[in-house]
Amino acid sequence: MNESTIILNAKGVEKRFTQGDASIEVLDGVDLSLAAGERVAIVGRSGSGKSSLLHVLAGLDDVNRGQITLAEEPMAPASNDARTALRRKHMGFVYQHHHLLPEFSALENVALPLRLNGASQPIAEQQSQELLSRIGLGDRLQHLPSELSGGERQRVAVARALIHQPKLVLADEPTGNLDTASAAELMALMVELSESKAVAFLVVTHDPSMLYQFDRVLTLVDGKLQAISAHDDA
Numbered sequence: 001m002n003e004s005t006i007i008l009n010a011k012g013v014e015k016r017f018t019q020g021d022a023s024i025e026v027l028d029g030v031d032l033s034l035a036a037g038e039r040v041a042i043v044g045r046s047g048s049g050k051s052s053l054l055h056v057l058a059g060l061d062d063v064n065r066g067q068i069t070l071a072e073e074p075m076a077p078a079s080n081d082a083r084t085a086l087r088r089k090h091m092g093f094v095y096q097h098h099h100l101l102p103e104f105s106a107l108e109n110v111a112l113p114l115r116l117n118g119a120s121q122p123i124a125e126q127q128s129q130e131l132l133s134r135i136g137l138g139d140r141l142q143h144l145p146s147e148l149s150g151g152e153r154q155r156v157a158v159a160r161a162l163i164h165q166p167k168l169v170l171a172d173e174p175t176g177n178l179d180t181a182s183a184a185e186l187m188a189l190m191v192e193l194s195e196s197k198a199v200a201f202l203v204v205t206h207d208p209s210m211l212y213q214f215d216r217v218l219t220l221v222d223g224k225l226q227a228i229s230a231h232d233d234a
């Protein structure tokens with residue numbers, strides 16, 4: 001796959017939430033194309049629809065209208081099973097609120113995507129241990145999520161998103177709970193993976209100090225994505 005390969009393509013994506021008589025138009029015709037190895041940030045006001053956008057791009061939620069492809073295969077419209085299979089194969093997802101499995105250790109949480117893709121337990125655990133050690137959690141392998149700090153949980157969630165070597169990672173404020181040094185380390189890991197393995201990253205962030213490390217910065221306004229310069233204040 002070369003750098004100009006389109007890994008994610010979204011066209012005319014609309015998403016609304018209906019509650020009783022009220023309907024909120026959260027996404028109102030979003031177009032987005034992401035190349036292999038590209039790093040794109042999304043900024044925008046609270047409630048502007050950033051998490052909703054990541055969820056529909058990941059096939060975690062339905063669209064009301066529009067098409068999404070991941071690695072040239074349909075993510076929307078597509079059946080739930082097809083979306084799950086596509087996500088497992090090509091995508092890592094970091095939720096705004098980590099969503100780790102509470103009964104599973106850090107190691108087991110990270111190993112799970114490999115196990116679901118058919119890796120044996122020793123191999124899955126060895127690779128997970130290596131990645132967790134790399135992000136400074138080598139001595140927290142057996143901790144349950146409830147026994148980890150907020151920042152540690154967030155790093156485990158990032159490791160879980162990266163472990164199966166996806167082509168695309170969608171991350172919802174992955175550095176939100178981290179101190180400056182840990183956030184910078186995580187950003188450096190993302191830069192390295194995008195440059196050495198052509199992993200594309202689409203990252204929601206409120207951290208202005210990170211933005212210069214992205215190829216593009218987009219903002220969500222009135223349900224549409226707009227480009228802004230990486231060096232503007234967000």
Ligand SMILES: Nc1ncnc2c1ncn2[C@@H]1O[C@H](COP(=O)(O)OP(=O)(O)OP(=O)(O)O)[C@@H](O)[C@H]1O
Nearest residue numbers: 017018019024026045046047048049050051052053
């Ligand atoms: N399941 C839902 N049902 C109804 N409304 C929802 C639902 N999920 C989100 N919304 C509404 O859609 C809008 C966008 O929410 P979303 O979580 O995408 O915003 P966000 O940009 O991620 O905000 P933040 O920066 O606070 O995380 C909000 O007004 C929210 O209240």
Ligand SMILES: [Mg+2]
Nearest residue numbers: 050051052096
């Ligand atoms: Mg959000």
